[in-house]
Amino acid sequence: MSYQTGNGGNMTGSDNYTRPGKSGFGIPPDTIPAMVIMVFILVINFGVILLISCYSSLRTTSNIILGSLAVSDFLVGFVGIPLLVTCSSIYTTSICVSTNIFLTFMALSTVLHITVMTCDRYIYIMRALRYHDIVRRSKVLKVLGLTCAPFMDLEYQHPYSKRRPGSCKEERHNILYVQYHSVFLHPLIVMIVLDAHMLLLLRKQCKRIARENLPVEFVKREKKLQKRQRRAVLTCVLLLILYVIFWLPYFILELLQQNHYGQIPYQVITFIYYLRLCTSLFNPLTYTLRKYDLKTRAKCIFKKMFFCWRKNETKLESTRKTNASDTDAAL
Numbered sequence: 001m002s003y004q005t006g007n008g009g010n011m012t013g014s015d016n017y018t019r020p021g022k023s024g025f026g027i028p029p030d031t032i033p034a035m036v037i038m039v040f041i042l043v044i045n046f047g048v049i050l051l052i053s054c055y056s057s058l059r060t061t062s063n064i065i066l067g068s069l070a071v072s073d074f075l076v077g078f079v080g081i082p083l084l085v086t087c088s089s090i091y092t093t094s095i096c097v098s099t100n101i102f103l104t105f106m107a108l109s110t111v112l113h114i115t116v117m118t119c120d121r122y123i124y125i126m127r128a129l130r131y132h133d134i135v136r137r138s139k140v141l142k143v144l145g146l147t148c149a150p151f152m153d154l155e156y157q158h159p160y161s162k163r164r165p166g167s168c169k170e171e172r173h174n175i176l177y178v179q180y181h182s183v184f185l186h187p188l189i190v191m192i193v194l195d196a197h198m199l200l201l202l203r204k205q206c207k208r209i210a211r212e213n214l215p216v217e218f219v220k221r222e223k224k225l226q227k228r229q230r231r232a233v234l235t236c237v238l239l240l241i242l243y244v245i246f247w248l249p250y251f252i253l254e255l256l257q258q259n260h261y262g263q264i265p266y267q268v269i270t271f272i273y274y275l276r277l278c279t280s281l282f283n284p285l286t287y288t289l290r291k292y293d294l295k296t297r298a299k300c301i302f303k304k305m306f307f308c309w310r311k312n313e314t315k316l317e318s319t320r321k322t323n324a325s326d327t328d329a330a331l
Helices: 029-054 061-090 093-126 137-146 169-211 216-256 266-277 279-290 292-330
Strands: 010-012
Touching: 029 061, 029 266, 029 279, 029 292, 061 093, 061 137, 061 266, 061 279, 061 292, 093 137, 093 169, 093 216, 093 279, 169 216, 216 266, 216 279, 266 279, 279 292
Parallel strands: none
Antiparallel strands: none
16 A cells, blocks of 8 residues: 655655565555455445336435445445556555545545534434425435535645645645644534434433323324334434444544654555445445334335346256256257
């Protein structure tokens, strides 16, 4: 995972670091896991995009946000990982800088999508009666479009961009600190506050239902609704936890290498770089397996595929037996 600086040295993500045992052109062995991850990312996210786009019943406002997140994760496999492999193979400065800028963009895109989804669930729980009046498809599309606005000039803001030829090490450190602090930490705090508020509200509702003497049918309906709401909140919490696990080590690494470049073991750096790619793999698995409508539709499709395969196998086996019987009769 070595990047090359303009002075001819190697850097891993942000600073000088030389890959051991690598010389000349060729695909390094340590990029093979990235290509395996790329295949799974492309297949799973493309499946989610097709699932949401092909079924009108799934094109709800919350699923549109998830579809946009799937597109973002798909681009990581379609563009980001090939750039990363190319950078690790030929050490071209422009490609390596572009790789770092693109993957940083995808990280910020992911955290903003999760923030938007958390806000959507917050409105759904706190303003349930007015949810469909507040959250409309046109508004959701505008918000998703605005998530790209802060990154229109990300190439200039990035500390290793060629458009900042005179930036010194201290200035690069300040840019990294402001960038990761404002776009990672602030959304993280917002999501923690919203998730905690929603969970506390659901807990109060459970206690109220248990305390009051309500009709059985009403209790069943309320518990079913609360179960659905709790599942939605826990999905947001799980996506947030996965993002922190997969990306926080990378952000810390970027800051550490400003003052301790060359002192971090190469194996640790490689592991952290692969860890951040796993976000695009686990995101679609998480919300597809936990969201009821997506999970139900995916199960239905897999069952149809399995039954079709079994039906074809049965027909083929029946044809073979018939042919064998005819052959025996002829003899």
